[in-house]
Amino acid sequence: MLADIRRYFARVGVLEVETPLACSTAGTDPALQPLLARYRGPIFPDGTDLYLQTSPEFAMKRLLAAGSGPIYQICKAFRDGEAGRLHNPEFSILEWYRPGYGVARLIEEVTTLVRLALADSAIPVEQHSYADLFQTRLGLDVFAATAEDLRAVALRHTILGAEGMTLDRDGWLDLLLSYFIQPDLGRDGLCFLTDYPASQAALARLNPDGRTAARFELFLHGIELANGFHELVDGEEQAARFEADNCRRRSLGRPGIRIDGRLLGAMQHGLPDCAGVAVGLDRLLMARLGADDIDGVLSFSLQRC
């Protein structure tokens, strides 16, 4: 599968790159916890903490800002606290960036690449917007609904345990999505979910409507395989999102994360208009092989490494 992917990118002229996995900064997304490593030696005689990257996004964006052109990377990524049937704290990512692309063109390329990786050139593709699915499946207007409205829907559909939960608006959306919408996504093929609410923009730019983000995800058999953005390029907006993320992290009792000044510097210098996507390679391999536990495609999972 890896050979198929590398051959594809070589053919279409996307450069393979490597960026550091242990860095002095990391993504600030409140839903992602990086693992910490400790370095001590020349340059840092007193030692310094290094974050094992939750994705290679920031370093790759610095390359883009330096004029790399289209690039891809196949690497390991690390997420603290994540282990289960579909999660392992160390996993493999394929991430690539296309200057000049928007969401639509990138979705086309993801389709091509994933069909290739699955060795299934005819697998059907469908696309739905986040708001449409909530409307048709749950009769909910995701823009108007308050956290209380969403909680009421969870209770009405008797999600046992929801009655005692404290969640914010996006937390309730995540719960409803994972219960009532996601299991059906990609039942018959590849399913792209697009136009996430602006509150879940992550590192995507907002759409002109101001209430949705240029972000998409790919699902197959109810499993999340990829997440893509028409990237935010505005350095000031990025700095504000970092601050907001760290604020949110502290309110959740999680440590703040050192903000990546070099990325902000690169964005000020000029990140080209581009779209980028990260694909979970272990899950892609699961789909290709029909495995139903990530353990089946890893050499040694957390319990055995």
Next chain:
Amino acid sequence: MATYSTNEFRGGLKLLLDGDPCTIIENEFVKPGKGQAFNRVKIRNLKTGRVLEKTFRSGETVEAADVVDRNLQYLYNDGEFWHFMDDETFEQCQADANAMNEAAKWVKEQDICMVTLWNGAPIAVEAPNFVTLEITETDPGLKGDTSGGGGKPATLETGAVVRVPLFIQTGEKIKVDTRTGDYVSRIKDE
């Protein structure tokens, strides 16, 4: 009060939910790449036997239930309760018909049973997988029939009724699988 965090969830863990002791059958970690993590758990209520699915926000803590499984010796039934004893500590406890459930049909004095204790009191009793019981009543079968096909009902010393092959007679001992209620074999006295 002991508690467990969702990170400690695994099959067999005993929790106190809505006042009832429960055991985890299956625990699934559910997390969108960029969203809230949940634990979706399949749980059996140990008092009612009912299975339900419950969702927790990952990181929550849940009260632990003081539930242990012990191998205890069945002593006697006093008409209302079944009495058990721990062979090592000689501690005794009594189980009601609710806790005994199916096991009441199979156990006889001195059988070792798996007893689930909640705060020291039995809430569930499992009979041994195989028990040897004497037949107290069955129709006389045809001589020479050894095929076992068809069979006939037989009442056992505990009152349970099982189907046995035609050649089995009153007064004989048979081995029964308590999980299915099926006859396994005839036991010849040594």
